[in-house]
Amino acid sequence: MELILIFISAAIVNNFVLAYFLGICPFIGVSNKLSSAFPMGLATTFVMVITAIVTWLIYHMILVPYDVVYLQYVSFILVVASLVQFVEMFIKKVSQPLYRALGIFLPLITTNCAILGLALFIVLKEYSFVEAIFYGVGAGAGFTLAISLMAGIREELELANVPRPFQGAPITLIVAGLLALAFMGFAGMISV
Amino acid sequence: MSDVTVTEAQNERELMLSTSPHLQSRWTTKQIMWFVNLALAPCVISAVLYFGFYQLLVIATAVIFAVGTEALIQKLTKKPIAVMDGSAVITGLLLGLIVPPNFSLVSTALGSIFAIGVGKMIFGGLGYNIFNPALVGRAFLQAAFPVAITTWTAPNYAVDSVSSATPLAALKFDGVSTAVGPLFFGNVGGSLGETSSIAILLGGIFLLVTGVANWRIPAAMTIGVIVFGGALWLIDPSYPSPIFHIFAGSFLFGAFYMATDYVSSPITGVGMWIYGLGIALVLVLIRVFGGLPEGVMYSILFMNAFVPLINRYTRPRIFGEVKS
Numbered sequence: 001m002e003l004i005l006i007f008i009s010a011a012i013v014n015n016f017v018l019a020y021f022l023g024i025c026p027f028i029g030v031s032n033k034l035s036s037a038f039p040m041g042l043a044t045t046f047v048m049v050i051t052a053i054v055t056w057l058i059y060h061m062i063l064v065p066y067d068v069v070y071l072q073y074v075s076f077i078l079v080v081a082s083l084v085q086f087v088e089m090f091i092k093k094v095s096q097p098l099y100r101a102l103g104i105f106l107p108l109i110t111t112n113c114a115i116l117g118l119a120l121f122i123v124l125k126e127y128s129f130v131e132a133i134f135y136g137v138g139a140g141a142g143f144t145l146a147i148s149l150m151a152g153i154r155e156e157l158e159l160a161n162v163p164r165p166f167q168g169a170p171i172t173l174i175v176a177g178l179l180a181l182a183f184m185g186f187a188g189m190i191s192v
Numbered sequence: 193m194s195d196v197t198v199t200e201a202q203n204e205r206e207l208m209l210s211t212s213p214h215l216q217s218r219w220t221t222k223q224i225m226w227f228v229n230l231a232l233a234p235c236v237i238s239a240v241l242y243f244g245f246y247q248l249l250v251i252a253t254a255v256i257f258a259v260g261t262e263a264l265i266q267k268l269t270k271k272p273i274a275v276m277d278g279s280a281v282i283t284g285l286l287l288g289l290i291v292p293p294n295f296s297l298v299s300t301a302l303g304s305i306f307a308i309g310v311g312k313m314i315f316g317g318l319g320y321n322i323f324n325p326a327l328v329g330r331a332f333l334q335a336a337f338p339v340a341i342t343t344w345t346a347p348n349y350a351v352d353s354v355s356s357a358t359p360l361a362a363l364k365f366d367g368v369s370t371a372v373g374p375l376f377f378g379n380v381g382g383s384l385g386e387t388s389s390i391a392i393l394l395g396g397i398f399l400l401v402t403g404v405a406n407w408r409i410p411a412a413m414t415i416g417v418i419v420f421g422g423a424l425w426l427i428d429p430s431y432p433s434p435i436f437h438i439f440a441g442s443f444l445f446g447a448f449y450m451a452t453d454y455v456s457s458p459i460t461g462v463g464m465w466i467y468g469l470g471i472a473l474v475l476v477l478i479r480v481f482g483g484l485p486e487g488v489m490y491s492i493l494f495m496n497a498f499v500p501l502i503n504r505y506t507r508p509r510i511f512g513e514v515k516s
Contacts, residue, residue, distance in 0.1 A: 034504075152500035153322050161316025163269055174314060178323055179497055181331045185474075185490020188483020 003134045006127075009190040010138030016114045017146040018176070018183040023114030026105045027147055028172050036101040037151035038144065043091065043102070045140025047083050047109055048118055052136030054079050055119040056129055076119045077110075084110045114143060149179065218403075221318075225278030227404045231395035232285050232449065235385035238378050242347035243293040247384050251288035253297045257304035258284030265313040279318050283307055286326035286449060289385025290442060290489070291333065293345040299337055303329040323496045324456045327489050334489070344381040358382045359440040361485040363432055375439040386442035396448030405452040408461060412468025413447045413475075414438065420476040431480050443475070446488035456496045463499075463506040470495045 016022045023044070030040045055076050063069050088106050092099045099106070109115065118139050122132045153175055162171050219227070239247045262280040266273045275281075287307055291300060307329025312321045333341050344358055358381045359370035374380045378388025385392070399405035421437040437443060451457060451471055458467050471491045478487025 034501075148501065149497045152504065153497065156322065156500040157315065157320075160320035162320075163314070163316070166314055171314065174310065175322065178310070178328060178493075181328070181335065182323070182490060182493035182497060184331070184335065185478050185484065185487050185494065186482060189478070189481050 003131065005190050006131055006134045007138035007141070010135050011142035011145065012183070013186045013189045015142040015146060015183055016117065016139050017143055018180045019187075020114075020117065021180075022117045023112050023143060024176070025108065026112060027143075027150060027176065028169060029108075030102060030105045031147050031150040031172065032154050033101070034148060034151040034155060036098070037147045039091075039098050040102055040105065041140070041144025041147045043087055043106065044109060044112065044114070044143050045137070047080070047087055048115055048140040048143070049133065049136040050083050051076075051080055051115055051119055052122060052132045053129075054083070056122060056127075056132045059123055060129075072120075072123065073116075076116060080115050080119070081110045114139070146179070150175065221279075222277045224404050225282055227402060228282050228399065228449070229278055229285060231398045231404075232282075232289065232385070234391035234394045235289050235388070235445070236285070238388035238391035239289060239293075239384035242378055242387060243345065243384060246294060249297065250291060250295055250300050250384065251285065253300045254288030254291075254304045255281055255284030257301040258287065258308050261305045261308040262313060262317075265309065266317070271317070274318070277318065280308060283312065283325045283329070287329045290326065290330050290383045290445070292341060292343055292383055293347075296340060299333060299340060302336070303333040306332045319455055321455055322499070323493055324450055324453050327450060327493050327496075330489050331493060346381055347379050347387070358485065359436075360432075360479065363436070363440075364479075364485045369432075369436065370440065372435060372439055375436075380440075383442060383445075386445040389439050389444055392444045392448060396444065399448060399452070405448060406457075406464060408464040409451050409457060409468045410447040412465045413443075413451060413472045416469040416472025417443065417476060420473050421480075424476065424480055437476065437479065441479075441486045442488045446471075446492055450488070450492050451495075456499060458499050458502045458506065460503065460506040460508065463502040466502055466506070467495050467499065470498065 010016070014020065017024065017027050026040060026044070031037045058075055058079065059069075059072060063072055063075065084107060087109070088099075091102070091106065118136060122135060125135075127135055150172070154172060157171060157175075166174070236248075236251060239251070259275050259280045263273050263275045266275070284304055287303055288300065291303070307325045310332075311323060311325030311328030312318070315321045344361075359375060362368040362370060370380060375387075376389045378391065380387050396405070396410070400407050400410070417437045418434045421432065421434045424431045425433050432440070451468065458464050471494075474491035474494050475487050478484060478490060484490075
């Protein structure tokens with residue numbers, strides 16, 4: 001039960017994009033088409049889950065026993081960067097069109113603060129290994145949900161009569177703000 | 193030469209070319225909008241009856257600023273000024289009816305400006321908004337004035353405000369339940385238009401009978417609340433009962449006037465059922481487990497965001513289309 005609550009908390013109540021405002025860069029950059037937004041969400045989810053696992057192991061098996069916790073930022077960033085390289089090679093091999101659609105935003109998962117944030121939150125909240133995995137899956141699912149919703153809305157907005165100064169990024173940021181407003185209703189629902 | 197021109201002119205008059213689907217509606221958009229305004233009249237009357245004449249001022253402020261903002265933006269963007277279609281009046285009326293009694297007029301005006309400006313006109317005006325504009329305004333007020341918007345005045349005390357809890361807050365924070373009778377007639381604390389179930393049902397049934405509002409969305413929401421709320425109630429009877437869920441708070445108001453908004457609700461029948469059930473699920477979760485006593489506004493806004501995806505995946509197959 002606790003694990004399910006952690007999942008829901010990370011995915012909906014404390015959604016990384018709409019409640020913590022982390023990972024805004026790909027959220028704005030790749031959300032113009034659902035066909036690229038959803039795979040982007042999956043790629044981020046994959047990186048998040050593996051990051052949660054590897055950084056938990058590094059933190060508890062290496063950093064804490066050898067008393068070098070001050071290295072956590074450096075080591076976490078190293079883990080994230082190499083994982084993203086791995087995902088990039090995988091997607092390039094499996095689907096060239098998807099690789100081209102994601103473009104620069106695929107290597108930029110490295111600098112997606114949501115992922116480093118996830119690793120640091122896991123340390124901060126003192127999660128156990130299994131809890132950390134559920135937290136990673138939840139955070140990824142939440143990111144996928146947010147970016148897919150945004151992509152659906154933006155495809156709809158392409159037909160809308162948005163005044164010219166607001167077209168593109170401005171209206172996207174405004175929609176993101178309204179989405180965050182809608183997600184405020186979940187505030188205080190779960191405190192894990 | 194002149195003969196040809198005449199024939200062409202005649203053809204233009206006789207043949208009207210348009211692409212399918214060739215659907216016809218009994219009413220124009222303008223007529224529908226004014227029907228909704230008419231249907232809101234009982235709620236306005238109940239608001240004045242229970243909370244005093246000052247509320248008429250609140251509602252009028254909301255309407256005037258909604259219409260004014262829309263007209264101003266249409267003038268600035270050099271579009272035809274179309275405020276007489278009544279849609280801005282609806283937004284103003286709805287917003288005026290979902291603020292607490294004796295709410296400050298300045299805040300009401302700000303809510304109206306935000307609702308029309310950011311909730312509607314920025315997307316291109318009528319027909320393009322993703323979220324229900326009145327709810328956007330209300331959510332803005334909730335975020336900007338969290339204390340003022342949850343200060344409830346007891347009914348029948350027009351000037352000297354006697355604060356009172358809403359039935360949902362009373363149950364959630366103090367464990368005090370309210371009988372169905374006062375909930376039905378509206379003699380309880382709450383937002384202006386939401387307290388009187390009978391006034392809402394009067395207007396709501398008018399909308400359903402005339403076909404202005406689609407019956408599927410209120411039906412799906414009611415069934416959803418009975419199922420989800422009932423299941424939790426059976427597990428633990430200290431949770432609100434399904435009847436309480438329906439008659440307390442702004443469930444009925446949201447079901448009839450907010451969720452049925454044409455622009456921000458799905459267009460397919462199946463989509464409407466998914467949308468209504470989704471609102472009910474989120475609503476029950478917020479009311480039972482959330483930090484806030486009421487969740488109608490947030491649950492509708494939340495499902496508004498899903499509408500483009502719902503429309504996309506419930507689109508009926510085109511006749512003759514082959515599954516790929």
